Amino acid sequence: VFYTGAQPLTADADQPWYDAVEQRFGVKLKIEVPPQSNSAERLQLVMASGTYPDVIRFMNSRDKSYMDGVRNGIIIPVTKYLEHAPNIQKYTYEKSWAALRPVEDGEIYGIPVTSAVRNDGYAVREDWLDAVGLTLPDDGIVTLDAFTEILRRFTENDPDGNGSRDTYGLGKYGIGDGTIGLLVPGPYESFGWQKYDDEAYPYMDRIYSKTSDAYRRALRYSADIFKAGLVDPNSPLLKRAQAEERFAQGVTGVLSFFAGHLPGFANNLKKSNPAAELAYITGIRGEDGNVTMNVQNSTLYGMWSVTKTAANPQKIVDLFDYLLSDEGWELNLYGVEGVHYTVNDGVKTASDLFAKLKHNGMMRRKENVDLWANELTMTPEWLGTARLWLDRAVEHVTVLEDRDFLPPISADGRYQDGKTNLDTVVTKIVLGESPVSDYEAALEKWYANGGETYVQQMNDYIAQAQQ
Numbered sequence: 001v002f003y004t005g006a007q008p009l010t011a012d013a014d015q016p017w018y019d020a021v022e023q024r025f026g027v028k029l030k031i032e033v034p035p036q037s038n039s040a041e042r043l044q045l046v047m048a049s050g051t052y053p054d055v056i057r058f059m060n061s062r063d064k065s066y067m068d069g070v071r072n073g074i075i076i077p078v079t080k081y082l083e084h085a086p087n088i089q090k091y092t093y094e095k096s097w098a099a100l101r102p103v104e105d106g107e108i109y110g111i112p113v114t115s116a117v118r119n120d121g122y123a124v125r126e127d128w129l130d131a132v133g134l135t136l137p138d139d140g141i142v143t144l145d146a147f148t149e150i151l152r153r154f155t156e157n158d159p160d161g162n163g164s165r166d167t168y169g170l171g172k173y174g175i176g177d178g179t180i181g182l183l184v185p186g187p188y189e190s191f192g193w194q195k196y197d198d199e200a201y202p203y204m205d206r207i208y209s210k211t212s213d214a215y216r217r218a219l220r221y222s223a224d225i226f227k228a229g230l231v232d233p234n235s236p237l238l239k240r241a242q243a244e245e246r247f248a249q250g251v252t253g254v255l256s257f258f259a260g261h262l263p264g265f266a267n268n269l270k271k272s273n274p275a276a277e278l279a280y281i282t283g284i285r286g287e288d289g290n291v292t293m294n295v296q297n298s299t300l301y302g303m304w305s306v307t308k309t310a311a312n313p314q315k316i317v318d319l320f321d322y323l324l325s326d327e328g329w330e331l332n333l334y335g336v337e338g339v340h341y342t343v344n345d346g347v348k349t350a351s352d353l354f355a356k357l358k359h360n361g362m363m364r365r366k367e368n369v370d371l372w373a374n375e376l377t378m379t380p381e382w383l384g385t386a387r388l389w390l391d392r393a394v395e396h397v398t399v400l401e402d403r404d405f406l407p408p409i410s411a412d413g414r415y416q417d418g419k420t421n422l423d424t425v426v427t428k429i430v431l432g433e434s435p436v437s438d439y440e441a442a443l444e445k446w447y448a449n450g451g452e453t454y455v456q457q458m459n460d461y462i463a464q465a466q467q
Contacts, residue, residue: 013356054310077107087324091365093299098465110303118393123257126279128159140282151230154253171252172235173243187286188218192400259389260372350376407457418449
């Protein structure tokens with residue numbers, strides 16, 4: 001098994017877990033987990049070697065090695081084997097299957113690792129809210145005006161009480177090339193490919209719309225709050241980890257964050273600032289009254305693909321199907337009883353080895369947040385709070401229609417020039433270096449350089465995937 005996208009395994013913690021799976025299935029598992037720093041390079045070497053592992057974990061269906069493997073016959077279809085995998089069928093989003101049909105033969109080329117599709121809300125410094133005289137509603141849902149007021153007071157009202165104006169409301173991070181997109185897209189319906197009735201095409205990402213002003217209004221709002229100084233000015237140059245660090249340092253007070261990771265983040269925050277407390281904005285209500293946030297794009301967290309040299313593909317599929325059964329799911333969540341945890345009067349207690357366990361995430365159930373709201377990783381107080389936030393994140397999600405598809409025209413150099421120009425202009429508008437009106441010319445250039453083909457190819461794909 002070649003396992004990309006994972007942390008290096010710990011023998012004393014992980015081996016008992018694999019031993020339990022081996023005993024259950026009568027197989028021998030040999031796991032290779034390359035360092036994440038050179039995972040892509042190691043995967044390319046494996047695919048070119050001519051000697052393949054039975055199973056390879058790819059992190060998304062756009063991975064070039066995955067696509068090349070399918071086209072070259074190294075990755076085989078598993079459609080007929082999945083017919084005998086009831087748990088995989090039960091716990092996979094219907095939209096996930098289209099992403100695993102990368103070629104037009106209709107076959108499925110991978111065992112889906114389903115992600116619990118959710119909206120990510122915002123971590124908020126609750127002690128700062130107290131300092132500036134604000135509170136969040138019990139359900140964590142705020143209006144856009146209320147959200148803006150939080151950013152304003154965190155910037156202007158000295159929430160840390162040090163007598164200096166050295167804080168910002170919103171922490172953000174760039175795309176990775178110095179550009180940045182919309183700062184708060186959800187309330188303006190500007191969050192990716194959806195079906196609309198007011199567009200020239202059935203499906204549209206509002207950033208490319210010629211008929212709706214939703215993206216333009218979202219762009220104007222982003223420019224307004226940045227110009228007002230309510231956003232960390234370093235945002236375009238920051239990576240995710242750096243934005244989190246600035247939040248922890250008390251530079252910013254609001255940051256987009258996955259609720260499942262908040263307990264650990266809160267504990268680390270208290271190490272540097274014992275007085276710090278966290279609250280959570282679960283949603284921002286848009287003008288239409290709906291709640292949309294930072295929408296996850298894919299229903300997948302990768303896939304397990306079977307290679308042509310695997311001796312028993314059905315047994316491979318059966319193994320992953322077992323991990324989604326009730327018995328296997330317990331093993332996924334908690335590890336091996338007596339090794340990773342003990343049970344006393346029905347209460348599970350983690351051992352020292354549980355924290356070192358790296359296997360989890362091999363399989364996931366749709367709409368299920370148990371991997372994060374786990375009684376072995378959270379205190380009872382955090383468990384109830386985090387589960388509430390996570391359940392709301394799943395409830396308010398809007399699943400995108402593109403299924404991680406990248407239209408072929410996106411590889412064209414002329415198209416890439418138009419896309420780079422559009423991204424650059426959007427960044428300049430957000431940062432106040434260009435007027436919002438410059439967006440129109442950049443959009444026209446994008447369409448002229450292949451954007452029209454991009455939209456058509458995306459619509460063709462989504463229409464086909466719906467069948």
